[in-house]
Amino acid sequence: MKDPKLDRLRELVGEVDDLRKAATLLFWDQRVMMPPGGAQARAEASATVGRLAHQKFVSPELGKLLDELDEGDYDYDSFEASLIRVTKRDYEKAVRVPPELTGEMRRSSALALSAWGPAKQSSDFQALLPHLERNLELRHRYVECFPPPDETYDVLLDDYEPLMKTAEVREVFDELKRELLPLIEEIGEAGEVDSSFLQGDFDVSAQRDFSMKILRAFGYTDDEWRLDQTAHPFMTSPGGGDIRLTTNFRPNDISSIFGSVHEFGHGVYEWGVDPSLQRTPLGSGVSLALHESQSRSWENLVGRSRAFWRHFYPELQQTFAAQLGSVDEEAFYRAVNKVHPSLIRIDADEVTYNMHIILRFELEQDLIDNRLEPKDLPGAWSARMDEYLGVDVPDDARGVLQDMHWAGGSIGYFPTYSLGNVISVQIWERLKEDVGDVDEQMERTCSGASSRRRRRSSA
Amino acid sequence: MKDPKLDRLRELVGEVDDLRKAATLLFWDQRVMMPPGGAQARAEASATVGRLAHQKFVSPELGKLLDELDEGDYDYDSFEASLIRVTKRDYEKAVRVPPELTGEMRRSSALALSAWGPAKQSSDFQALLPHLERNLELRHRYVECFPPPDETYDVLLDDYEPLMKTAEVREVFDELKRELLPLIEEIGEAGEVDSSFLQGDFDVSAQRDFSMKILRAFGYTDDEWRLDQTAHPFMTSPGGGDIRLTTNFRPNDISSIFGSVHEFGHGVYEWGVDPSLQRTPLGSGVSLALHESQSRSWENLVGRSRAFWRHFYPELQQTFAAQLGSVDEEAFYRAVNKVHPSLIRIDADEVTYNMHIILRFELEQDLIDNRLEPKDLPGAWSARMDEYLGVDVPDDARGVLQDMHWAGGSIGYFPTYSLGNVISVQIWERLKEDVGDVDEQMERTCSGASSRRRRRSSA
Numbered sequence: 032m033k034d035p036k037l038d039r040l041r042e043l044v045g046e047v048d049d050l051r052k053a054a055t056l057l058f059w060d061q062r063v064m065m066p067p068g069g070a071q072a073r074a075e076a077s078a079t080v081g082r083l084a085h086q087k088f089v090s091p092e093l094g095k096l097l098d099e100l101d102e103g104d105y106d107y108d109s110f111e112a113s114l115i116r117v118t119k120r121d122y123e124k125a126v127r128v129p130p131e132l133t134g135e136m137r138r139s140s141a142l143a144l145s146a147w148g149p150a151k152q153s154s155d156f157q158a159l160l161p162h163l164e165r166n167l168e169l170r171h172r173y174v175e176c177f178p179p180p181d182e183t184y185d186v187l188l189d190d191y192e193p194l195m196k197t198a199e200v201r202e203v204f205d206e207l208k209r210e211l212l213p214l215i216e217e218i219g220e221a222g223e224v225d226s227s228f229l230q231g232d233f234d235v236s237a238q239r240d241f242s243m244k245i246l247r248a249f250g251y252t253d254d255e256w257r258l259d260q261t262a263h264p265f266m267t268s269p270g271g272g273d274i275r276l277t278t279n280f281r282p283n284d285i286s287s288i289f290g291s292v293h294e295f296g297h298g299v300y301e302w303g304v305d306p307s308l309q310r311t312p313l314g315s316g317v318s319l320a321l322h323e324s325q326s327r328s329w330e331n332l333v334g335r336s337r338a339f340w341r342h343f344y345p346e347l348q349q350t351f352a353a354q355l356g357s358v359d360e361e362a363f364y365r366a367v368n369k370v371h372p373s374l375i376r377i378d379a380d381e382v383t384y385n386m387h388i389i390l391r392f393e394l395e396q397d398l399i400d401n402r403l404e405p406k407d408l409p410g411a412w413s414a415r416m417d418e419y420l421g422v423d424v425p426d427d428a429r430g431v432l433q434d435m436h437w438a439g440g441s442i443g444y445f446p447t448y449s450l451g452n453v454i455s456v457q458i459w460e461r462l463k464e465d466v467g468d469v470d471e472q473m474e475r476t477c478s479g480a481s482s483r484r485r486r487r488s489s490a
Numbered sequence: 491m492k493d494p495k496l497d498r499l500r501e502l503v504g505e506v507d508d509l510r511k512a513a514t515l516l517f518w519d520q521r522v523m524m525p526p527g528g529a530q531a532r533a534e535a536s537a538t539v540g541r542l543a544h545q546k547f548v549s550p551e552l553g554k555l556l557d558e559l560d561e562g563d564y565d566y567d568s569f570e571a572s573l574i575r576v577t578k579r580d581y582e583k584a585v586r587v588p589p590e591l592t593g594e595m596r597r598s599s600a601l602a603l604s605a606w607g608p609a610k611q612s613s614d615f616q617a618l619l620p621h622l623e624r625n626l627e628l629r630h631r632y633v634e635c636f637p638p639p640d641e642t643y644d645v646l647l648d649d650y651e652p653l654m655k656t657a658e659v660r661e662v663f664d665e666l667k668r669e670l671l672p673l674i675e676e677i678g679e680a681g682e683v684d685s686s687f688l689q690g691d692f693d694v695s696a697q698r699d700f701s702m703k704i705l706r707a708f709g710y711t712d713d714e715w716r717l718d719q720t721a722h723p724f725m726t727s728p729g730g731g732d733i734r735l736t737t738n739f740r741p742n743d744i745s746s747i748f749g750s751v752h753e754f755g756h757g758v759y760e761w762g763v764d765p766s767l768q769r770t771p772l773g774s775g776v777s778l779a780l781h782e783s784q785s786r787s788w789e790n791l792v793g794r795s796r797a798f799w800r801h802f803y804p805e806l807q808q809t810f811a812a813q814l815g816s817v818d819e820e821a822f823y824r825a826v827n828k829v830h831p832s833l834i835r836i837d838a839d840e841v842t843y844n845m846h847i848i849l850r851f852e853l854e855q856d857l858i859d860n861r862l863e864p865k866d867l868p869g870a871w872s873a874r875m876d877e878y879l880g881v882d883v884p885d886d887a888r889g890v891l892q893d894m895h896w897a898g899g900s901i902g903y904f905p906t907y908s909l910g911n912v913i914s915v916q917i918w919e920r921l922k923e924d925v926g927d928v929d930e931q932m933e934r935t936c937s938g939a940s941s942r943r944r945r946r947s948s949a
Contacts, residue, residue, distance in 0.1 A: 049538035052531060060515055064523070065732060066712035072511060072729025075769065079508035085540060255527035269530025273524060310534065404826045 082134030187443030322453020541593030782910020
């Protein structure tokens with residue numbers, strides 16, 4: 032890099048990135064470590080760090096640098112052109128939003144997230160409602176910062192899936208809906224797969240050990256990764272070389288295994304970022320859908336495959352002999368791939384999962400376009416669950432309170448999950464074309480950690 | 491508060507406090523949770539957050555407000571006068587130091603702390619040496635920001651013990667030395683107390699459970715406290731209502747109990763801060779010596795008292811029956827109060843402890859006044875350990891590498907430990923005068939948690 036302006040740009044975005052990393056840690060800690068008494072102070076700290084990151088990013092100096100720098104001076108795919116292009120795109124959005132609003136959205140999210148846990152626990156929608164109303168009000172103010180879009184939802188979606196339009200998502204989802212609804216019905220009529228043995232008594236620390244065994248085979252190492260327990264699993268990275276997975280180890284099922292594998296997919300995507308891109312807007316996944324394509328690939332295309340379980344099932348069976356001793360590999364494989372409409376998105380099978388997302392995508396548009404008030408969410412939720420999946424919602428804990436996204440202020444995030452599903456299969460199809468015997472290779476080499484380590488250290 | 495200038499001052503210091511809380515969390519996480527791979531990114535994030543906190547604090551607006559506000563308009567002890575006075579004192583120091591230097595000190599500390607752990611593990615002083623040299627160089631630059639002091643060390647000391655002078659510390663320490671050296675000799679000649687049963691096999695998770703039992707009796711609750719394992723214990727609070735203790739649970743002794751009780755003393759001091767002082771420079775302990783007086787009171791005056799162990803010993807004995815089954819309460823009490831010169835400061839008894847501090851206090855002055863180079867620290871350390879305690883230092887892990895303070899860049903911190911010891915006994919003497927039967931009350935009521943909770947919620 033010869034241009035001193037580019038060096039200076041890099042310094043400035045590096046500082047913003049540092050603040051975002053601090054914000055990431057404040058969030059991770061709140062969800063995983065913080066005693067509840069810290070909620071108010073954490074909300075203030077998150078608001079201030081978020082607001083300052085924003086203020087720093089929209090500084091006049093950075094704006095002037097971006098005006099003066101021309102990505103056309105470099106190859107499109109070069110680091111330089113990419114840095115200028117992506118920073119400009121982010122800057123042009125950020126400069127429209129008052130830092131006070133960013134700070135306020137952070138504070139409100141942090142407080143709402145602290146309220147969400149207890150509200151879900153006691154299935155008390157009213158306890159979360161004022162927070163949801165406040166979050167929605169702030170998103171309305173956010174949307175108003177931008178020129179009138181084709182659809183209001185476009186503005187929110189763009190934060191998670193840059194450059195994608197609501198209409199494009201709708202098109203994908205309409206096709207999914209068209210194919211999935213009859214398929215779900217057909218599968219329902221084909222008769223039950225027995226999965227009763229997946230419910231029962233599964234020692235939580237044995238589950239954790241088993242997850243760790245799988246993750247280590249995938250490439251998890253103690254010097255760059257963590258795995259912690261949390262109510263609502265997520266992955267985040269508060270710095271290069273610091274990948275944090277979370278899983279919910281539940282005593283009555285082994286869904287934690289698929290949760291861990293899912294979050295590993297997110298983690299390894301971040302882990303694979305070229306270290307030279309750290310402290311720039313290029314140092315993370317390009318979009319949430321692509322991120323989710325990685326987690327869903329690992330969870331569903333690897334973690335629910337015959338090849339994977341041919342390797343790991345004997346050990347799982349031994350670990351949970353009382354539950355699985357008499358269940359053969361094929362029966363287990365069928366059970367973990369069973370399609371059955373259910374209440375909880377994160378536990379849903381591959382086929383019905385997308386209907387959970389479509390439901391949320393539609394409700395979010397109704398909310399942001401004022402066709403639906405937050406207070407009416409539980410009713411609207413139940414009606415659509417019945418329509419799409421034929422499932423009765425017994426309480427809000429297993430309905431509208433199940434996910435933390437709306438409490439966290441994220442509207443426009445959900446559709447990226449289904450887009451990720453679609454992308455994951457597209458990539459997998461291509462992988463099979465290019466590689467051929469994917470399953471055979473996977474079965475043979477479920478411990479590629481050392482070769483991946485080598486690649487990285489030579490980077 | 492009627493003065494809008496005071497309101498604005500409060501807003502500005504609140505923002506600075508938020509950043510300091512974020513920095514606190516970055517530090518806690520680095521010591522307790524972060525995988526080592528995150529060290530570089532964490533150093534950058536810590537540097538940026540530290541620098542911004544500094545920049546925000548020395549902003550012209552804040553300086554102007556402090557010029558215009560007069561603490562004389564309020565009672566000396568009022569919130570208003572105290573806020574103005576303490577903020578002015580901090581401001582006048584901070585404004586002399588370039589934010590870049592603050593950031594650089596943070597970055598250098600974070601990197602050095604990451605190097606310290608492995609260096610101590612392998613007793614490799616050379617691995618830490620460049621970091622110590624860098625830290626010292628930055629402290630020299632820091633000292634130069636201030637008008638020439640009576641002694642160079644005054645500038646550093648003032649950060650930990652505001653307004654105290656090196657000469658005053660020396661006076662206290664000279665008296666301690668005069669009294670302690672003959673006392674240590676005398677005790678040495680009086681014959682050994684048997685404490686052999688304190689070394690052995692102590693299940694780590696049983697130790698943790700026992701620490702938790704004591705802490706809960708003191709007032710620890712899950713909604714506002716955490717206790718974690720770390721190599722070098724400390725307490726910190728990344729927000730009001732969020733008190734984090736750390737302890738080192740070692741498999742071969744039960745020193746963790748005293749460590750937990752010590753850190754609880756720090757924790758309860760922070761916990762007791764009036765919530766109305768949060769997000770101001772008044773919302774924390776007034777000085778490190780006073781902080782340490784609390785931890786040392788709990789560790790030594792409570793935790794090594796007959797009354798305390800009359801309550802807790804039966805249960806400890808039951809928990810570690812193989813080790814302590816045949817040891818009676820009096821023998822245990824004498825063993826945990828045994829005076830014997832030893833290598834490690836944090837394991838030292840009450841009498842020899844202060845000599846460990848005096849040694850560090852003297853070496854620190856030699857370092858900052860250039861009478862001693864960092865590379866010569868191990869030799870100087872050994873010589874003084876021999877002189878003061880008659881102890882041979884077998885390796886640097888048990889010598890100059892044992893503490894993290896110098897790696898963390900803290901020079902001037904150590905003397906506050908011994909000052910804290912002195913203050914703790916002064917307060918205790920007064921407590922005994924005022925209350926009378928302290929021991930009897932303690933023996934009866936080693937579970938005052940609920941009454942303390944009530945006090946707080948009515949505050």
